[in-house]
Amino acid sequence: MDQTSDPTPLADHDLAALVPEWIDWAEAARRLGVTVGKVRTMIRDHELAAAVPNPGEPGAGQRIPADLIQDGLPVKGLPGLLTLLHDGHFTDREIIAWLFLDADLPGRPIDALRENRGSEVKRRAQAMAL
Template sequence: MTLSVAQIDRETDQLVAEWLTLPEVAQRLDLTIGRTKQLLKERKLIGVRRGGGGPQVPAVFLDGREVVKGLSGTLTLLLDAGYDDAEALRWLFTPDDSLPGSPAEAIRAGRHTEVKRRAQALAF
C-alpha cells in the first residue's frame, strides 16, 4: 500500500502543539501500523511529513483510543472543497475568534457540527 503524505511548511507546523508518529498513533488507538496507515488512506486522519521522516498526525485528533468524533466528516468537506492536506491542517489549526480557539479545538470540544457547517461553506 502506497501512502501519499504531504510535506508541510514551517508556519503550519508551528500551529500544531503536539505531533505523533504513526507508531505512536497506532499504540494510542490500539491498532496495527497497517490499520493506522489505512485510516490515513481513507482520510479518517491526516498525516503530514515534518522535515524528514515518516508521517505525523496532530495529537489533538485522538481522544483516548478513538479518532475525535466529527473529524472525518470535516476532513471530507475540506478535501471536497479543494483543500490539500496541508491547507486542511492550516484551516483546522488557525485560531478563529468566533469559535473561540481553532476549528480543531472546537471539534475536540464537541462542536463538530458547527465546524462542519463552516467547512461546508468553503465549497460555495
Template sequence: MTDSAPASSSPASSSPVSGGPAAWLTLPEVAERIDLPVNKVNQLIRDRALLAVRRDGALRVPAELVANRTVLKHLPGVLTLLHDAGYNDEEALRWLYEPDDTLPGVPADALGTGRATEVKRRAQALGF
C-alpha cells in the same frame, strides 16, 4: 510518547501552520494510542479519516486529533468536506489550526466539544 516537531512546512507545501498542533505523534505512536496495527492507521489516513503530514521526514499526526484512544468523532467528516472543497492535507491542517475568535480557539479544538457541528458547517461552506 509525543514527539514535538516544528510547524514548518515541507518543501513541497506552501506556508507553515500559524498556531499548529501542540504535539505531534508518529504513526506507531498513533497505532499504540488507538490500539490498532500501523497498517490500519495508514488505512485511516488513506480513507481520510485521519490527517497526517510530513514533518522531519516522517508522517506525523497532530496529537489533539487522537483523543480517548480513538480518532475524534467528527474529524473524518470535516476532512472529507475540506478535501471536497479542494484542500490538500497541508491546507486542511492549516484550516484546522487557524485561530477563529468566533468559535473561540481553533476548529481542531472545537471538534472535541459541542461545537463540532459549527466546524462542519463552516467546512461545508468552503465548497461554495
C-alpha cells in the same frame, strides 16, 4: 474560509508552529489500539490527517497531530469533516492548518471538535469546500 485576518494561503502555514504535538504513525497506532497498516488506511480513508511538519528537515516523514486522537479514537466528527474538505480539493496539509488556526471561530476548530461543538466547524467547512 474568511482569511481576512490572515491572508497566508493555508498550505504555506508553518505546521510545526501551529500544532503543539505531532506523533508518528506507530504512536498513533498505539493510541488507537490498531496496527500501523490500519493507521495508513485511516489516513487514506480520511479518518485521520497526516502531513510533514517540517518539509525542509532531512528525513522528515509524515506525522499526525496528536489532537486528532481522543479517548482512543479519531476526534468525533473529524472523519466527516476530512471527507468534506477533501471533496472540496483541500489537502491534508491545508486541512491541518485550518483546524489549528484561530481565524474563523472563537478558538481553533480542532478545540471545538474536541469539545463536541462540531456543528459550527462543519458549517464553516461546508462553506469553504464550495
